[in-house]
Amino acid sequence: MILDGSEMPRLLELVRAAAQGGVDAVHLRARDAPASLLVEWATAARQVLNQYPRTLLLVNDRLDVAILSGADGVHLPERSFPPTLADEIRGLAGREGFVVGRSVHSADAVAEPGTEELDYIVFGHVFATPSKQGMAPRGVEALARAARASSVPMLAIGGISPENAAQAIRAGAAGVVVKRAIVEAQDPSAAAWELRRRVDAAWRGASVDNRFGNDKQEAEAQEAMLQVSVNGKVISAPPGATLRDLLEAHGIDPHQVAVAHNEEIVEKGRLGEITLREGDAVEIVRVMAGG
Amino acid sequence: MHPMSGFVNGQTGDAPAGSVPNDVLIVADKAFRSRLFLGTGKYASNRIMAEALAASGTELVTVSVRYMNVEAPEQESLLDYIDRSRYHLLPNTAGATTVKQAVRMAHLAREVTGTHWIKLEVVGDSRTLWPDTAMTVEATRILVEDGFVVLPYTSPDLVAALRLEEAGAAAVMPLGSPIGTGQGLLDWVGITRIIERVSVPVVVDAGLGAPSHAAQAMELGAAAVLINTAIAQARDPVLMAHAMRQGVEAGRAAYLAGRMRPRQEASPSSPTEGIIRERAPRATQVRENTGAELG
Structure with missing residues (x-):
């Protein structure tokens, strides 16, 4: 820059x-x-x-x-x-x-x-x-x-x-x-x-698709997109998106992860009930190898 | 039946885990036939790890929990390689350096794995990965209150172990030597003290580098050992998993058999009567065979 x-x-x-x-x-x-x-x-x-x-x-x-x-x-x-x-x-x-x-x-x-x-x-x-x-x-x-x-x-x-x-x-x-x-x-x-x-x-050779919408809507959608922090990185999400939508948009199987929303752990069954708001802090955790 | 008959019949093969019949390890609400717990870290591939788990006969494996890279989620999950019908999961709080961090990790681990068992690690020094026992006791108390079965990683310190037991730990897991070093039982006296004084199972965790180390821990009366690096970083991890299993089984059987007391003076193992001499011994009453008689 x-x-x-x-x-x-x-x-x-x-x-x-x-x-x-x-x-x-x-x-x-x-x-x-x-x-x-x-x-x-x-x-x-x-x-x-x-x-x-x-x-x-x-x-x-x-x-x-x-x-x-x-x-x-x-x-x-x-x-x-x-x-x-x-x-x-x-x-x-x-x-x-x-x-x-x-x-x-x-x-x-x-x-x-x-x-x-x-x-x-x-x-x-x-x-x-x-x-x-x-x-x-x-x-x-x-x-x-x-x-x-x-x-x-x-x-x-x-x-x-x-x-x-x-x-x-x-x-x-x-x-x-x-x-x-x-x-x-x-x-x-x-x-x-x-x-x-x-x-x-x-x-990575991958084309970046707009995961939340199609190309035509991208310009308008981008305007209204809200920004949330996911594991400390800024991620855009469309207004009204729930935690479940966020996982789906990134191809994440809810059964393989634990999700916290503003530091509160969210049970898998409630992922669809929580709507994202601007500036929310989301944590998505998965199992890895370890001793 | 004699507890050794399993060995006598040569049945130290693949199944079932544990060779001494009816020798079962109980931790909290679970019974284990195998006294070898395995870590899943540092393997060259998930496939080799899965083979090593199978060869070790283990029934409890540790995993960690970490933030995922949302931009590029991995295609394959470690959990795809761990058969949950054969192995219980023991998620850890590795990486935690404060009570709050460890407690958060434990709750996220419970959510993602579905088990309320936790290997509690709160490290106080990044170079030695030495546990901070004061914080570990505090976190144990909180997590037990929250309904967890807590297996804390601790130092080979008697008082820390006693405090952990009081705080409600389901087992205590003193280190043999620092994580990943493979130096064996640097303070076997400290470990022995803990084994003699706490009533929950004592699991020697970290630093065991060879089957002889595992056997030594079991001979001292450890309830189990937890091994990761020594197997994962062996040239042939699957063969080493097998060797560790044998080390644990030998040590456990030796402990049950009751070893002899060491002594200073030698004590012959063969009869001291009837030792063959340099020349044929003669009875003193027999007359000498002299030349005069022959003449």
Whole structure:
């Protein structure tokens, strides 16, 4: 997830929401901000992410800010340091596993010397996006060609949404980079989670169906969907769904599990009687091997 | 009939579990012919686990309860591999580090398995997985109140065992050595003390690495042993399950037979009379066979 200067008033809220929603890396961009503010923002983001060790903090272009703030890596725009310097950059950072990634905008740039030294590259913009108005998107085919030419994991950027994320993954992207899809969502954490779910499902090669309805109704249904926490993850359910519906929608046999609803254990016979409400905490437990 | 006749007739084979006739273990409301309880963790596959259960002759198997991954529910359930007509389930509270967590796990376990038996584990130290006996006593009291049959995992500490018995535990299960280490009975004196003092069955749980360890625990008078890693991680788990069964049976039979008291001085096993000498012994009254007589 990318954050620009305009998001800084909500910086901490967005960073936390992204981490909770399963975002792998927060990319602090804010191109024109002075170093004093950048280092302050990056340090604040770092502190939040210390609680979420699975989410990396990357700083755009400013290696100095990345180092001073304790970020996990630096993201190089195409006209920043050349990829041949990746190892020197890691040396300067002096930290094990310091991530160095780069943006590219053409298949040629994918093949530039030194690219194999990078941890990842970002290719785009793949789909039409308001941030690149008047520029034709490069499209999924160019993405697929670039992915084939790339020796390192390649992420897709530009107009990525829950609807087209799987398309990018199937074309060969290792992941997706977004800004609007999360920061403009009413519930950024849920939006991040939904993207994560689609990307993971596409990785597994499974198509993500809308388990609660058919495709036509999806758009409207999504509006009205309520969000519940199931075993600590955000899951959408249609209004009026019961616990039994929730199990059925995920193909879970009620006889193989125990269910707790807001910490109360629900007997199997009563699963159909309890209607889900926004923010409910559901626990679904099953038997596993153990000593 | 002599209690050993089962052995004499060579009937230590597959069925029924337990080789000494009429030697039945009672825990709470259940009777067991087998004194070997098995864990189901760490097997290479569910199929191998099922074969090991069968080879061990066990009648009680432990399982854990965990949150499921709702996004990708497993296609096959462990329960598909455990024949509930042959094996009773003993769900555990492994992973619990507080009383509240253990009690919640127990209630969810009862809901998902349908049994009110629980192997109570409240761990106080993550490196040794040593039980927190104070919390375990507290959780035992609560769960007994809630109608559970509680089998608590505990340390080989007499006072903890006495408190667990007072709290209503249906058995006490002191560890032989830390879970998964296979070091055997590091404190057999402590275990013996517990066996001598509590009236509920004592089950040695955790750390038994070889059939000799299982036999030793049974010889000391343990009511049963609970084994997981030593079987699951053996090169041939099914063969090891069979060996553990024999170790348990040998140890149990030895305990019932009443072992001899150890002593310092050697005591010959063969008659001390009539030992053959280097040269033929001669009676002193027989005259010497001299050369003069021959001449």
